[in-house]
Amino acid sequence: MKATVYVTLKEEVLDPQGDAVRRALRALGFEDVEGVRVGKLIEIELSAEDTAQARDELSQMCAKLLANPVIEDFRFEVG
Amino acid sequence: MKATVYVTLKEEVLDPQGDAVRRALRALGFEDVEGVRVGKLIEIELSAEDTAQARDELSQMCAKLLANPVIEDFRFEVG
Numbered sequence: 001m002k003a004t005v006y007v008t009l010k011e012e013v014l015d016p017q018g019d020a021v022r023r024a025l026r027a028l029g030f031e032d033v034e035g036v037r038v039g040k041l042i043e044i045e046l047s048a049e050d051t052a053q054a055r056d057e058l059s060q061m062c063a064k065l066l067a068n069p070v071i072e073d074f075r076f077e078v079g
Numbered sequence: 080m081k082a083t084v085y086v087t088l089k090e091e092v093l094d095p096q097g098d099a100v101r102r103a104l105r106a107l108g109f110e111d112v113e114g115v116r117v118g119k120l121i122e123i124e125l126s127a128e129d130t131a132q133a134r135d136e137l138s139q140m141c142a143k144l145l146a147n148p149v150i151e152d153f154r155f156e157v158g
Contacts, residue, residue, distance in 0.1 A: 006120055021121065024144055030136055035124040041085055042100065045114035054111070061109055066100070 001046045003058055005076040007067045008039035042066055054078050080125045082137055084155040086146045087118035121145055133157050 009015050015037050022036040044061075048054045058076045067074040088094050094116050101115040123140075127133045137155045146153040 008120065008122070018121075021144070025123075025140055028140075028143055030140055032125045032127040032133070032136060033123060033140075034126050037122040039120035039122065041087065041118040041120040042097075043087065043116040043118065044104075044112060046111045047113050048111040057109055057111060061104055061107075061112075064107055065103055 001048055001051070001054055001079060003044045003046060003054060003076055003078045005042040005044065005058065005062060005066055005074060006039065007042065007062070007072050007074045009037060010071055010073055013071045039072075040066075051078055080127055080130070080133055080158060082123045082125060082133060082155055082157045084121040084123065084137065084141060084145055084153060085118065086121065086141070086151050086153045088116060089150055089152055092150045118151075119145075130157055 017038045018036040021038060022033055025033045025036065044058070046054050048057065055078055058078065062074040062076065063069060096117045097115040100117060101112055104112045104115065125133050127136065134157055137157065141153040141155065142148060
């Protein structure tokens, strides 16, 4: 079973990496770019067969390791 | 207009960061985890009103800056 986890910085947290990308895009001539935020995309291959169990495990993985809940939000999709 | 860009390593490219995450998850007791790949999630706020134009610009942004087409694939969603 395949799962995809999306980790993004919370709205109120500054994102210097995103700002650097925004500046670089504008310097390349993409003047439409108003803001950029950079997050993580984590693809996980699981041997679990049960979707409910997989969702429960993923939720724990995010809370314990994949995201920092102080500054990041996460969501995930299974299957 | 909001766009989301997903950048992932190509299948044939080794992902040491993903392997480190896999090992860490297994060490935490998540023994279902068979493989992990880490990519980037880039959220872009655009002032363009025209979806077709935005898609065209995003495609160029990915090719020129956001992804390294030698080792990475990208896809994006607009709106």
